[in-house]
Amino acid sequence: MRDVWSAPHHPAPVDAVAPLPGSKSLTARALVLAALSDGPSRLVRPLRARDTDLMAGALRALGVGIEDVEGGDWLVAPGALRGPVTVDAGLAGTVLRFLPPLAALADGPVTVDGDPRLHDRPNAGLIDGLRGLGVRVDDGGRGRAPFTVHGTGAVRGGAVEVDASESSQIVSGLLLAAARFDEGIDLTVAGGLPSLPHVDMTVTTLREHGVQVTATDRGWQVAPGPIAALDRVLEPDLSNAAPFLAAALVTGGRVTVPDWPELTTQPGAQLQRLLGLMGADVERTPEGLQVTGTGSISPLVEDLGEVSELAPVLAALAALADGPSRFTGIAHMRGHETDRLQALDEVLTAVGARVRQLPDGLEVEPGPRRPALLDSYADHRMVMAAAVLGLAIDGVEVADPGAVTKTLPDFRERWARLLGDPVGATR
Ligand SMILES: O=C(O)C1=C[C@@H](OP(=O)(O)O)[C@@H](O)[C@H](O)C1
């Protein structure tokens, strides 16, 4: 039987503190770099969710020691990387794009496969890039999973031109492993590059591990050399803060996310600016980031190319706003967990908004609200967007909400706590 979640209707102002587990993006980078490091390291408060568990599983399959310790921390012990092995990337873009360059260092073939939708996620830029670095990859000419990386224990590396117009993760994946290539990497970006802050996050994380990374006018260079082991405390996932903070705007309430970092490479930090533009009062308090809504939501016209992870929740807010919004710069979202422009069009239309798809974005004009049974599209962020809609619209239901386990397994319990109804999620 299909699992259907009734998204709680909650027009009354929320007043809550919403702590969040670790960042998906930082946890993925920390795992990969720990696996390639010159000694063991400890990851404190990593995200434990489907995507990061899949990354840990893939690394373990390749010979990396990853031990679960109390409180969900991970102890990572690098080991000789080995094939043959098949790894499950699920629907995780981070595993799909960060693992293959590391697999190329294994001493045998590594096949990357995953959920049916993973077979649609674009990856030709990474596969061609690996070939340009001297790696043999069999992909049947599809440029997508499943594909096999033929590791030989070493990668030549050097100069390579990479098309990352469909995902910044292609650049990040190559940079993360590049210090272990014989010649490092001299990467030239061909075409556009979405989600630039995520590449900056990669560069910063590499430098924290002692890796020499230089930005050029064409891309990035990574010098060959050791990757220093590093114990890390993972920051909370600021992109996953989006639905919780959005609840303050929708209900005219107040939500605080504790442990909001002072300085961060996470693009989710832009929520401070974006929710401010949508009419919220955003304030750093000793307790964390506090967002207070007025009960009315201002429309937003914005290029979201750097922060596409936030687009589903912002689009849900746009459907509840005082006027039409327009989001651009997010054509690459058609290659995310689902075609998110199409999915948002369907969902927001179902609850009464008028939506127009642009080649690189969406226009959303609020309309008379109505209840609807929405699909999750196997997409965690579509479930979170539906939850935001449900606060204002009575009768929003979501089929297959389990998709949310991708980055926040206990989302429904957290949502119930946000609304002051800790048992609500199980009703
Ligand atoms: O490097 C990362 O951790 C990510 C980069 C972005 O990917 P795209 O560039 O494919 O949007 C982002 O959307 C994704 O959720 C995480």
Ligand SMILES: C=C(OP(=O)(O)O)C(=O)O
């Ligand atoms: C695009 C996303 O995920 P992935 O890392 O699978 O690309 C996302 O989390 O919004």
